[in-house]
Amino acid sequence: MPRRRRNDPAQYDDLADQWWPTHGRFAALHWLAEARARLIPAPPRTGAPLLDLACGGGLLARVLTGKLAGWRHIGVDLSSLALRQASDHGVEAVQADVTRLPFPDGKFSCVVAGEMFEHIEDLDAACTAIGRVLAPGGTLVIDTLADTLFCRIGLVRLAERLPGGPPPRIHDPRLLVSPDRLGAALDRYGIEMTVVGGLRPSLPDYVRWLVRQADSVRMVPTDSTAGVYQAVGTRRELR
Numbered sequence: 009m010p011r012r013r014r015n016d017p018a019q020y021d022d023l024a025d026q027w028w029p030t031h032g033r034f035a036a037l038h039w040l041a042e043a044r045a046r047l048i049p050a051p052p053r054t055g056a057p058l059l060d061l062a063c064g065g066g067l068l069a070r071v072l073t074g075k076l077a078g079w080r081h082i083g084v085d086l087s088s089l090a091l092r093q094a095s096d097h098g099v100e101a102v103q104a105d106v107t108r109l110p111f112p113d114g115k116f117s118c119v120v121a122g123e124m125f126e127h128i129e130d131l132d133a134a135c136t137a138i139g140r141v142l143a144p145g146g147t148l149v150i151d152t153l154a155d156t157l158f159c160r161i162g163l164v165r166l167a168e169r170l171p172g173g174p175p176p177r178i179h180d181p182r183l184l185v186s187p188d189r190l191g192a193a194l195d196r197y198g199i200e201m202t203v204v205g206g207l208r209p210s211l212p213d214y215v216r217w218l219v220r221q222a223d224s225v226r227m228v229p230t231d232s233t234a235g236v237y238q239a240v241g242t243r244r245e246l247r
């Protein structure tokens with residue numbers, strides 16, 4: 009595996025075979041996708057398009073079931089190899105940068121940004137693009153890593169050495185974004201953000217997953233937003 013700079017998008021091509029195995033390098037993204045689904049509203053009508061920003065291998069597809077089954081799942085990402093996997097799992101895959109979305113204004117009543125903001129160099133450009141494609145009254149679902157010492161050292165540098173932790177060098181601590189900064193950036197582009205709370209893995213589940221007695225680990229709510237936090241945004245109605 010070539011040694012790459014932190015947050016180099018080419019890493020996702022290097023790790024393309026790791027998206028779907030439950031004990032692969034992206035295992036924790038499966039756990040987070042389940043937690044993310046809890047915040048996604050039911051589609052307003054069958055076939056309504058949901059935009060999955062930086063969708064990677066399309067892991068959200070597995071949890072768009074039950075009352076979430078009617079969404080038309082459209083994913084954008086930079087990595088063509090990740091998009092191929094997303095497409096194999098039923099996602100309409102579009103290769104694009106999240107700061108330059110190739111969709112008409114107000115197309116989506118739901119936009120999902122799972123583990124994305126901590127990878128984006130130009131936060132304002134991403135928020136502008138989201139504010140443009142999200143329909144008035146529409147919902148933005150977010151989970152990301154907070155800009156705290158706990159994340160910079162614990163979740164980025166130390167967790168990279170743990171099973172289930174992020175792949176080495178996938179995060180750049182420079183890009184972590186606090187709820188306040190993210191809320192202010194989204195507000196500039198017409199989206200009111202509310203923090204839902206933090207998430208942490210269930211310890212008993214993690215142990216069972218480690219010894220291969222379980223395929224997944226529940227992410228349980230926590231009051232602390234010093235690590236991974238969830239938030240929802242609502243696009244203001246146009247006057």
Ligand SMILES: C[S@@+](CC[C@H](N)C(=O)[O-])C[C@H]1O[C@@H](n2cnc3c(N)ncnc32)[C@H](O)[C@@H]1O
Nearest residue numbers: 020037062063064067085086087105106122123
């Ligand atoms: C941590 S993964 C998250 C994948 C997916 N959202 C999930 O939770 O399973 C981050 C993804 O962001 C993508 N990415 C990074 N910068 C991007 C950009 N500017 N535009 C589109 N995708 C980007 C990467 O290729 C990668 O697939």
